[in-house]
Amino acid sequence: MNEEKASSRYRWIGLGIGLSIGTIAYFFGVLETVKFIMALIILRVIIKKPTYGMILYILSIPFVSDVNTLLIGIVVIASYCIDFIRTDSFKFKFTPANFFIFLFAIIIAINTFLSITPKGSLRDFAIHLVSIGIVFVLIHSKKSKKEIYLLSVVFTLTAVIVSIYGFYQFFHGVPMGSGWIDVSQNPDIKIRVFATFENPNLLAEYLIMVLPISIGLILYSKNKFTKICFSIGALIIFVCDLLTYSRGSWIGFAFSIIVFILLTDFKKLALFIPVGIGSLFLMPDSVLNRISTIGSLQDSSNFYRFNVWNMAIDILKDYWFSGIGVGYIAFRKISPFYIKTMSPYHTHNTYLQIAIELGIVGVIVFLLLVLFIFKMGINSIINGEDKFIKISTASYIASLCAILVHGMAEHVFFNPKIILVFWLIVGMNLSIYRVYKEV
Known part of the structure; x- marks a missing residue:
């Protein structure tokens, strides 16, 4: 019975994701939808492993607009903060500077x-x-x-x-x-x-x-x-x-x-x-x-x-x-x-x-x-x-x-x-x- 409920829940989640992607594609076009999906995947990876976000940040600075680079920087900071909270690993680290x-x-x-x-x-x-x-x-x-x-x-x-x-x-x-x-x-x-x-x-x-x-x-x-x-x-x-x-x-x-x-x-x-x-x-x-x-x-x-x-x-x-x-x-x-x-x-x-x-x-x-x-x-x-x-x-x-x-x-x-x-x-x-x- 529990397996049936889980299966039903995943179907509804899949249906919701499909409808959301379809709606975005209808209003903004296929290319923008692909960009949106890629952004979500990258965001998921960054939150999971903040170091990857720092790598993306370093790579993006010479090639991405100033505004987008700042946005990536904000995402990187947020990902580390989330990681601090999730792992309960934050400790103030003193340096003379x-x-x-x-x-x-x-x-x-x-x-x-x-x-x-x-x-x-x-x-x-x-x-x-x-x-x-x-x-x-x-x-x-x-x-x-x-x-x-x-x-x-x-x-x-x-x-x-x-x-x-x-x-x-x-x-x-x-x-x-x-x-x-x-x-x-x-x-x-x-x-x-x-x-x-x-x-x-x-x-x-x-x-x-x-x-x-x-x-x-x-x-x-x-x-x-x-x-x-x-x-x-x-x-x-x-x-x-x-x-x-x-x-x-x-x-x-x-x-x-x-x-x-x-x-x-x-x-x-x-x-x-x-x-x-x-x-x-x-x-x-x-x-x-x-x-x-x-x-x-x-x-x-x-x-x-x-x-x-x-x-x-x-x-x-x-x-x-x-x-x-x-x-x-x-x-x-x-x-x-x-x-x-x-x-x-x-x-x-x-x-x-x-x-x-x-x-x-x-x-x-x-x-x-x-x-x-x-x-x-x-x-x-x-x-x-x-x-x-x-x-x-x-x-x-x-x-x-x-x-x-x-x-x-x-x-x-x-x-x-x-x-x-x-x-x-x-x-x-x-x-x-x-x-x-x-x-």
């Missing part, structure tokens, strides 16, 4: 609602909120070396796919936006690739955050085949970064490699310096000419940045304590009163921009957060014995160094995709630290 992440999030919230344009600041508030939520679940979910390795591989694989698309643009041609290059200073450069991003500098910011991770995978790999695969992947990402012709990213990457070597094997630094200098002779003239214009005020891009910085200082003088509010919309609203000859979206300097948006307290908290992440990482490298933890820590610290150095010439908290990846790197640094403490 937790306080500063929490404080920075509060400062962002305050400077959203006290912004000169609260509505305009909501965009960046939402992006940071989701990003810091991802950091929260990365810290508090149970992580293993295997899972850290898997996420690092996904980071690298995604960047390789993006880079291959960049190669396609380079060989097939792509329109170059006005202001992307000073033709008088760089006559040999005809194309700057940007792949799935809006401009070459954004692509470069993304690539230099992933490149040290791919190099770390090379060093950790235990057999020749995986070493070769990761080496090819790292080379593809590196060459694509060269094709962006982003000088700031080149400096950032070079600095990150120095940091990586210092953290893994100080003796190799002596070898790196002559190898690095020697490699310049293998670079094409277009790259060498681009390098030669670093810091030159004859280059229109550099001249523009210096002018913006000088004028933006006046904004900081008036709003050094309170800040103007989070995001580029607040900056665009106030900047015409100070910068009358240009119409920038930001100051092209992350630290100056944070100080203007969040005030002096905001930029100090941000720098303290970075400092504590570095301190934690160095501590785990010095005191730890596990090779994987040491290499992973070095690669993710180097990743953070790359984008922070690039941030001296660009505002890395402008584009949603870069913001999301930046906080992912922060979260991975803290996750690796948690694994080190639990080993």
Whole structure:
């Protein structure tokens, strides 16, 4: 009798599902119905295994719209929270950086609602909120070396796919936006690739955050085949970064490699310096000419940045304590009163921009957060014995160094995709630290 009731219940459930799918197909079409069914299946898998959601999140950032990426991020956070409740496994996990992440999030919230344009600041508030939520679940979910390795591989694989698309643009041609290059200073450069991003500098910011991770995978790999695969992947990402012709990213990457070597094997630094200098002779003239214009005020891009910085200082003088509010919309609203000859979206300097948006307290908290992440990482490298933890820590610290150095010439908290990846790197640094403490 019970079997008959169960059979009857399943028939009714099946009938209900069939009617629901039929109704959706009738009103929205077959393609949208298929998308809906796939979304439900993916959602079911993510809720069952939140790590798969994190993989999807990393994969989606370069390819999916900003809004959809944020939605995926929200689903990932929700899946981890459901998992915490279902397994009763949530325990607050302290790291020395937790306080500063929490404080920075509060400062962002305050400077959203006290912004000169609260509505305009909501965009960046939402992006940071989701990003810091991802950091929260990365810290508090149970992580293993295997899972850290898997996420690092996904980071690298995604960047390789993006880079291959960049190669396609380079060989097939792509329109170059006005202001992307000073033709008088760089006559040999005809194309700057940007792949799935809006401009070459954004692509470069993304690539230099992933490149040290791919190099770390090379060093950790235990057999020749995986070493070769990761080496090819790292080379593809590196060459694509060269094709962006982003000088700031080149400096950032070079600095990150120095940091990586210092953290893994100080003796190799002596070898790196002559190898690095020697490699310049293998670079094409277009790259060498681009390098030669670093810091030159004859280059229109550099001249523009210096002018913006000088004028933006006046904004900081008036709003050094309170800040103007989070995001580029607040900056665009106030900047015409100070910068009358240009119409920038930001100051092209992350630290100056944070100080203007969040005030002096905001930029100090941000720098303290970075400092504590570095301190934690160095501590785990010095005191730890596990090779994987040491290499992973070095690669993710180097990743953070790359984008922070690039941030001296660009505002890395402008584009949603870069913001999301930046906080992912922060979260991975803290996750690796948690694994080190639990080993």
